Amino acid sequence: MKLFSTLKFALTLTILFTSYAMASTPSSFDYKDQDTAFWEKVLKPDVYQICRAAGTEAAFSGQYDKFNEDGTYYCACCGGDFPLYSSKAKFDSGTGWPSFTEPISPQSVILTPEKSIFKRILGATTEVRCARCDSHLGHVFDDGPAPTHKRYCMNSLALAFTPAGKMPKRTFEVH
Numbered sequence: 067m068k069l070f071s072t073l074k075f076a077l078t079l080t081i082l083f084t085s086y087a088m089a090s091t092p093s094s095f096d097y098k099d100q101d102t103a104f105w106e107k108v109l110k111p112d113v114y115q116i117c118r119a120a121g122t123e124a125a126f127s128g129q130y131d132k133f134n135e136d137g138t139y140y141c142a143c144c145g146g147d148f149p150l151y152s153s154k155a156k157f158d159s160g161t162g163w164p165s166f167t168e169p170i171s172p173q174s175v176i177l178t179p180e181k182s183i184f185k186r187i188l189g190a191t192t193e194v195r196c197a198r199c200d201s202h203l204g205h206v207f208d209d210g211p212a213p214t215h216k217r218y219c220m221n222s223l224a225l226a227f228t229p230a231g232k233m234p235k236r237t238f239e240v241h
């Protein structure tokens with residue numbers, strides 16, 4: 067009976083410690099549950115305008131349009147360490163926005179029907195959002211090169227590039 071009590075006590079301690087550890091790690095932070103005030107505090111105004119207000123930067127204005135370094139493009143909105151695209155999938159679409167044939171993983175992004183009728187008329191019918199924070203990234207079109215024939219048309223301001231072999235740097239901390 068004493069052994070059972072000891073085991074039960076040890077188990078309770080393990081559960082409590084695990085719960086505490088999980089609650090205190092940034093990975094448990096729910097980016098999708100944050101309000102406007104949070105994003106206004108942690109993002110620069112131009113990034114906020116794209117990522118949280120579904121804006122579009124002017125063509126040929128973004129830093130990653132004519133940019134061909136090897137590395138990974140992370141989400142600029144949720145802290146710069148969530149991978150979205152590899153430079154291997156990048157191509158020059160001539161549109162003035164950084165373009166990719168595919169995300170780094172199918173789980174990296176969420177595709178949703180574009181709600182703006184104006185944007186749909188312009189051909190942007192499918193919106194691309196970050197799977198971790200639901201940030202607006204851009205749109206995907208069916209006129210990309212082989213093998214996917216997709217063109218993920220992104221806003222540079224929604225991306226944060228890290229060169230190959232380097233660890234991404236967090237742009238803000240969450241606790």
Ligand SMILES: [Zn+2]
Nearest residue numbers: 141144196199
């Ligand atoms: Zn994100």
